[in-house]
Amino acid sequence: EAQVTQNPRYLITVTGKKLTVTCSQNMNHEYMSWYRQDPGLGLRQIYYSMNVEVTDKGDVPEGYKVSRKEKRNFPLILESPSPNQTSLYFCASSSGLSGNTIYFGEGSWLTVV
């Protein structure tokens, strides 16, 4: 079954404690992205990757890091989380072919206190 898997799904953490949200896809997709969703703002892209070792900033990259060492994994790293990073996070993947289906993970609810 085609899947994008995010972990953890729910997390409450404290300011400054490094955390990683993992994202894994089983479809051999080239493209992967991270989005955050905040009330009244919709989904905004944090980072995206067009292939292994190729990553680029989206619209709201501050406070986040990513890596793409393997095609299937695209972890989102919060080196020093702050309360303004409390949000719902989505990982997405798609193939390099134009118009192919975009798959989203189920979302990760992150609260930073």
Next chain:
Amino acid sequence: AQKVTQAQTEISVVEKEDVTLDCVYETRDTTYYLFWYKQPPSGELVFLIRRNSFDEQNEISGRYSWNFQKSTSSFNFTITASQVVDSAVYFCALSPQGGSEKLVFGKGTKLTVNP
């Protein structure tokens, strides 16, 4: 720069009413893709439709229909005979190549269907 505007922040209707969710987009690309997603209270994103810029045919899927008008840069979504289960946040989105690498979302419209 690309932009998607959903001017309706919240809409409330009574069951069986028809409702239209507006989506206006901006892009300089000649080729692009438009999407609608549904987000129920459980939080996941449910894909509804994808339309490329060369296909201006309207589409109907059961109670759902979409009106794509390139002349007005709009891609509106209509739910006919709404039901309580249609209550959700609906997002319109735009992508230049159709993939996830540059997907731009509107801010969403929260639809509440009351019994």
